[in-house]
Amino acid sequence: MTNINNIDVNDKENRINIPSDNPKQVKNNIILKNGFRKFYFKEFPKKIIDIENISKREFGFMSFDNVMQRHQSFSSLGRLQAYLIKEIPSDVYCSNSFYNFPTFPMQDKQWLGADLIFDIDLKDLHLPCDKSHSYHICKKCKNISSIEINSCIMCNDTRFSKITFPCKICISSLKKEVEKLLDFLIVDFGIDKNSIHVFFSGNTGFHLHVNVQSLRELYSQSRADLSSYILGKELMPEFFGIRKQKDTFTVKIPYFGIDYGWRKRTFEKLGIDTVTKQRMSFLTNKLGGYYGFRTKLSEIGNELGARIDPMVTMDIHRIFRMPYSINSKSGLIKTRCDNLDTFEPFNDSCLEDDSMIDIMINYPIKFRLKNKSYNFDKTRKNVPFYLACYLVCKGFADFL
Amino acid sequence: MEINLGTGDLAKYPFLNEVSQYIRDTHFSLEEFDRPDMTHILERATNRIILEMDGTVYLELERYEVEVMTFLVSLVIVKNTAIESIIKKFSLYEAMRTEHFLKNDLKEYDEKRINLLLSKIFREIFKINIIKDNPTDKIFKMSIADYLSRSSQFHEREWKLINRSVNGGYVFLDVDETVRLIRNELSLLIYKRIKEMNLPVIPHSIQEKSDLLKTKFIPTQTKGISNRTINQYPPCVARSIDLMRKNENLPHSARFLVATYLLSIGKEIEEIVSVFKNAPDYNEKITMYQIEHLSGKKGNNTKYSVPSCSKLRTENLCFPDVFCNGITNPIQYKGKYANDSNNQSK
Numbered sequence: 001m002t003n004i005n006n007i008d009v010n011d012k013e014n015r016i017n018i019p020s021d022n023p024k025q026v027k028n029n030i031i032l033k034n035g036f037r038k039f040y041f042k043e044f045p046k047k048i049i050d051i052e053n054i055s056k057r058e059f060g061f062m063s064f065d066n067v068m069q070r071h072q073s074f075s076s077l078g079r080l081q082a083y084l085i086k087e088i089p090s091d092v093y094c095s096n097s098f099y100n101f102p103t104f105p106m107q108d109k110q111w112l113g114a115d116l117i118f119d120i121d122l123k124d125l126h127l128p129c130d131k132s133h134s135y136h137i138c139k140k141c142k143n144i145s146s147i148e149i150n151s152c153i154m155c156n157d158t159r160f161s162k163i164t165f166p167c168k169i170c171i172s173s174l175k176k177e178v179e180k181l182l183d184f185l186i187v188d189f190g191i192d193k194n195s196i197h198v199f200f201s202g203n204t205g206f207h208l209h210v211n212v213q214s215l216r217e218l219y220s221q222s223r224a225d226l227s228s229y230i231l232g233k234e235l236m237p238e239f240f241g242i243r244k245q246k247d248t249f250t251v252k253i254p255y256f257g258i259d260y261g262w263r264k265r266t267f268e269k270l271g272i273d274t275v276t277k278q279r280m281s282f283l284t285n286k287l288g289g290y291y292g293f294r295t296k297l298s299e300i301g302n303e304l305g306a307r308i309d310p311m312v313t314m315d316i317h318r319i320f321r322m323p324y325s326i327n328s329k330s331g332l333i334k335t336r337c338d339n340l341d342t343f344e345p346f347n348d349s350c351l352e353d354d355s356m357i358d359i360m361i362n363y364p365i366k367f368r369l370k371n372k373s374y375n376f377d378k379t380r381k382n383v384p385f386y387l388a389c390y391l392v393c394k395g396f397a398d399f400l
Numbered sequence: 401m402e403i404n405l406g407t408g409d410l411a412k413y414p415f416l417n418e419v420s421q422y423i424r425d426t427h428f429s430l431e432e433f434d435r436p437d438m439t440h441i442l443e444r445a446t447n448r449i450i451l452e453m454d455g456t457v458y459l460e461l462e463r464y465e466v467e468v469m470t471f472l473v474s475l476v477i478v479k480n481t482a483i484e485s486i487i488k489k490f491s492l493y494e495a496m497r498t499e500h501f502l503k504n505d506l507k508e509y510d511e512k513r514i515n516l517l518l519s520k521i522f523r524e525i526f527k528i529n530i531i532k533d534n535p536t537d538k539i540f541k542m543s544i545a546d547y548l549s550r551s552s553q554f555h556e557r558e559w560k561l562i563n564r565s566v567n568g569g570y571v572f573l574d575v576d577e578t579v580r581l582i583r584n585e586l587s588l589l590i591y592k593r594i595k596e597m598n599l600p601v602i603p604h605s606i607q608e609k610s611d612l613l614k615t616k617f618i619p620t621q622t623k624g625i626s627n628r629t630i631n632q633y634p635p636c637v638a639r640s641i642d643l644m645r646k647n648e649n650l651p652h653s654a655r656f657l658v659a660t661y662l663l664s665i666g667k668e669i670e671e672i673v674s675v676f677k678n679a680p681d682y683n684e685k686i687t688m689y690q691i692e693h694l695s696g697k698k699g700n701n702t703k704y705s706v707p708s709c710s711k712l713r714t715e716n717l718c719f720p721d722v723f724c725n726g727i728t729n730p731i732q733y734k735g736k737y738a739n740d741s742n743n744q745s746k
Contacts, residue, residue: 188568189544189569190569191569214546219716221651225548225551226548228560229561234557234562234563235563236557239562256565260566260567260568261566261567263565
């Protein structure tokens with residue numbers, strides 16, 4: 001029953017695996033489940049409008065005991081909601097693919113197509129601020145360390161989950177990557193922006209879902225190629241008219257001009273507006289010949305490409321976090337983001353429930369939620385449920 | 401004014417629907433090939449097949465009545481051999497012949513004729529909407545989805561989307577590139593035509609030619625690796641080798657898997673090359689070079705690794721069996737197979 005091969009990599013790696021007989025965890029789970037049930041009963045139906053072709057999609061659920069159940073299917077949104085209220089999974093996943101038989105084993109499902117999906121995650125941006133707001137939680141005893149250690153000082157276990165509290169720089173960097181991705185999708189790929197749905201993942205990234213019929217039919221290999229385009233990987237000097245010839249190079253002006261796509265981006269970056277043989281020769285020599293030019297292209301591709309996770313995009317059998325479901329790594333909702341500029345992930349994605357509840361903070365922590373900054377010591381606190389849920393899911397607090 | 405295909409077009413593109421109509425209209429029957437005046441056509445058809453089996457694209461072009469008949473007889477002779485490797489190779493080389501004519505026509509014809517060919521060949525037969533971007537230039541564009549679903553079969557980096565001019569949902573291509581993209585489909589179209597043919601009675605003259613081809617081009621058995629050994633390979637590798645033995649044109653990713661796997665278990669390069677012998681586009685020199693390159697003996701001395709199971713899954717090349725449980729790379733299969741088989745027999 002446990003099959004977590006094709007879910008978000010982070011979900012596998014960063015799940016805190018507390019034995020379910022741990023009394024604190026048992027209590028946390030009971031209260032969280034209650035809060036999640038309230039959400040799926042009250043808030044969820046107000047947020048979600050439709051899941052296109054719901055009966056053709058595969059659903060997967062992670063339980064609070066860390067058991068993954070895949071190959072589920074629902075004929076309507078109402079039936080899905082009823083299931084969520086009854087079973088209260090910690091996380092809900094839905095396939096980007098459509099199948100004739102979504103409940104069958106993978107080889108018998110009969111694949112019909114898949115939405116194009118993208119994942120932009122903080123872990124792929126390698127920001128310098130990361131260390132200042134990241135923590136390492138022992139998967140066994142939940143002990144928290146602000147520095148990376150090899151084994152837990154409390155229980156010697158070597159398995160850790162990395163928990164991060166994204167700062168303003170993190171969010172603005174993520175948004176920049178989303179903007180770059182949108183530029184590729186709209187300008188280069190000609191996709192109508194109404195067919196692109198941007199979501200905050202509920203934790204440390206953004207998810208983009210593209211619903212375009214012609215792209216749904218693409219297999220993995222084609223999606224991998226599409227990903228390389230967006231990542232700016234494998235640009236060849238030949239595409240810019242520079243050909244290798246023994247120890248030197250030749251220049252042939254590109255046949256299709258430099259007005260769009262990666263040629264336009266690259267030439268703009270190199271400060272070239274009109275291309276001539278002499279100019280290209282001069283530039284290539286300046287960069288160190290053919291190989292120097294190739295190195296420069298690799299740098300430009302890296303800088304101008306959008307940092308998507310290619311494994312997510314090329315996987316056509318993935319179950320992806322379902323829009324408007326709760327992310328149990330943060331207690332925040334995977335929320336649609338219509339205006340990237342004004343969207344505030346840690347304001348717009350919180351649960352509504354603000355009933356007060358007691359928690360014990362496990363580790364001193366500074367963070368911002370619903371437009372308020374907090375600086376908590378390791379102490380008992382009476383806080384709104386949405387905040388308690390955030391800290392408990394992050395592993396920084398327990399319910400009392 | 402409506403522009404119709406000329407007879408010259410029927411000669412060059414004998415798979416067009418208009419040609420089928422022409423043959424129906426002539427009420428031609430296969431028995432007529434036993435007539436002495438048909439010898440010329442029979443000889444032409446046989447030479448065409450022999451040349452293509454030897455790896456040369458047949459580019460002769462006569463008047464359309466001759467070409468259409470030659471094509472038809474070629475199909476019948478090839479079908480009657482019932483040898484898969486001959487059918488596959490013939491289909492591929494006929495596709496390359498079409499490619500040659502189509503490239504020239506799209507470069508030389510006037511605007512209206514170009515649009516007619518785009519409509520008759522690309523749109524009607526292959527359902528690809530190719531648009532001529534600019535009346536003065538020979539630049540074509542096709543949707544990104546159409547492009548990617550074809551280009552992903554090529555492994556050369558120049559076909560990667562990033563090394564293409566892309567804008568507004570379209571990929572811009574010159575004539576040669578546009579035509580090259582449909583080679584596999586052309587080949588498949590001809591292959592299907594052969595397979596779907598119904599031959600109730602075979603005239604003596606055609607039987608003779610088919611027999612000649614059978615003796616001349618009897619398929620090469622894959623040497624060196626026995627069926628028993630292949631059965632112990634991971635199912636992904638075994639399946640690809642099996643398909644290759646059946647003359648399937650495998651994608652680059654599957655060929656890469658087979659070559660890197662066989663290298664990783666210490667097979668000699670010559671032995672690996674022989675595995676690829678039944679591929680319709682097999683060329684010993686190129687195959688040898690590519691395998692030497694993968695082994696690190698040629699090129700930049702990089703020895704390529706066997707792709708991981710997760711990579712193979714994304715490439716739709718993974719067909720797991722019970723021994724695959726818990727492995728992350730096909731190279732771990734052998735040990736698991738030996739271990740689990742021993743345990744089962746205990």
